[in-house]
Amino acid sequence: MAPGARTLAAEWYLSAEIRAREDDRIFSRSWIYAAREEDLAQAGSFVTCEIAGESLIVTRDRAGTLRAFYNVCRHRGTRLCTKERGTFKGTIQCPYHAWTYGLDGKLRAARNMDGIEGFDPAEYPLREARVASFEGFVFAAVDPRKSLDDAFSPLAGRFSAWRLPELRRAASIAYDAACNWKLVFQNYSECYHCPVIHPQLERLSSSDSGHNDLLEGPFLGGYSELRDSATTLSANGKTRRPLLAGEENRSRVYYYTIFPSMLLSLHPDYVMVHSVQPLDAGHTRITCDWLFDPQTMRMPDFDCSDAVEFWDLTNRQDWAVNELTQRGVASRAYAPGPYSQQEGLLDAFDRHYKQVMQ
Numbered sequence: 001m002a003p004g005a006r007t008l009a010a011e012w013y014l015s016a017e018i019r020a021r022e023d024d025r026i027f028s029r030s031w032i033y034a035a036r037e038e039d040l041a042q043a044g045s046f047v048t049c050e051i052a053g054e055s056l057i058v059t060r061d062r063a064g065t066l067r068a069f070y071n072v073c074r075h076r077g078t079r080l081c082t083k084e085r086g087t088f089k090g091t092i093q094c095p096y097h098a099w100t101y102g103l104d105g106k107l108r109a110a111r112n113m114d115g116i117e118g119f120d121p122a123e124y125p126l127r128e129a130r131v132a133s134f135e136g137f138v139f140a141a142v143d144p145r146k147s148l149d150d151a152f153s154p155l156a157g158r159f160s161a162w163r164l165p166e167l168r169r170a171a172s173i174a175y176d177a178a179c180n181w182k183l184v185f186q187n188y189s190e191c192y193h194c195p196v197i198h199p200q201l202e203r204l205s206s207s208d209s210g211h212n213d214l215l216e217g218p219f220l221g222g223y224s225e226l227r228d229s230a231t232t233l234s235a236n237g238k239t240r241r242p243l244l245a246g247e248e249n250r251s252r253v254y255y256y257t258i259f260p261s262m263l264l265s266l267h268p269d270y271v272m273v274h275s276v277q278p279l280d281a282g283h284t285r286i287t288c289d290w291l292f293d294p295q296t297m298r299m300p301d302f303d304c305s306d307a308v309e310f311w312d313l314t315n316r317q318d319w320a321v322n323e324l325t326q327r328g329v330a331s332r333a334y335a336p337g338p339y340s341q342q343e344g345l346l347d348a349f350d351r352h353y354k355q356v357m358q
């Protein structure tokens with residue numbers, strides 16, 4: 001950790017002007033977690049997502065290719081799709097005058113446009129954004145600095161033992177937290193608070209058992225050890241589910257921040273992913289998904305409530321304390337405070353954040 005490292009100044013958590021600059025410098029230039037591949041399994045299945053104030057439609061075309069389109073009609077600009085997810089029946093149709101686009105974005109039908117001089121439907125496809133997959137996670141981007149493969153090269157191969165593309169979602173919970181999105185990342189990046197805020201977690205995994213292995217840049221994290229009495233993080237600390245990722249990971253839980261939209265937590269027997277989306281400077285939407293081996297999910301006694309209950313409680317404890325921090329940093333009494341020895345990743349996060357904001 002840099003000597004004298006301190007928390008960010010209040011304005012970084014409060015200012016609408018800085019929030020707008022984040023959209024410009026960070027969110028419009030980064031790959032943003034949008035969906036799991038399983039959400040886009042069929043031609044026409046879609047999700048919509050919001051990136052830097054832009055609404056995008058992410059779908060799969062008839063050839064099986066993932067596509068991302070701006071959610072904007074080429075006639076008079078109307079938003080095409082207002083659902084969060086669903087399946088297009090072969091085409092995307094504007095709700096206003098019914099211009100109709102193929103799943104490849106091409107304009108297929110435009111009523112009463114035949115006699116319009118110079119009008120060529122080929123010149124009015126949906127405008128495309130970028131989309132790519134990493135380990136079964138679909139990321140979209142408006143104007144990324146690098147290809148997804150280049151951007152994610154520090155993570156290449158790191159998670160292969162978990163066979164992430166094969167895993168399936170068994171549960172999902174969405175939360176709204178009254179705090180800045182960076183507080184969610186910072187809170188996730190330290191377990192200094194765990195004995196105080198999460199007694200149920202501290203019982204299963206000691207807060208000073210952390211070993212970080214990504215210490216700089218857009219991806220940060222490492223693993224913590226389970227205590228001898230625990231086999232996973234769950235309501236009772238035990239699991240009957242088979243190991244996902246082999247002996248060497250039997251007693252470890254890995255935690256990584258994927259800047260600026262994802263938190264990835266890999267347990268011996270399941271994977272949890274948080275999608276983090278800023279709503280405004282003081283509000284963040286967080287969606288938490290729990291992923292399991294589909295073979296395990298098919299077993300008649302499959303039950304993931306132990307993992308979901310454990311982390312739902314832990315999540316709510318985190319959002320509650322992040323909301324207290326948001327309220328405190330808004331005070332005239334707040335001034336940046338010194339980071340502890342267990343908060344090195346927060347200093348690394350802050351430095352990366354400030355670098356990309358410049």
Ligand code: FES
Pocket residue numbers: 073074075076077078094095096097098099
């Ligand atoms: S605005 Fe879309 S068809 Fe008119």
Ligand SMILES: [Fe+2]
Pocket residue numbers: 187188193194197198314318
């Ligand atoms: Fe926490």
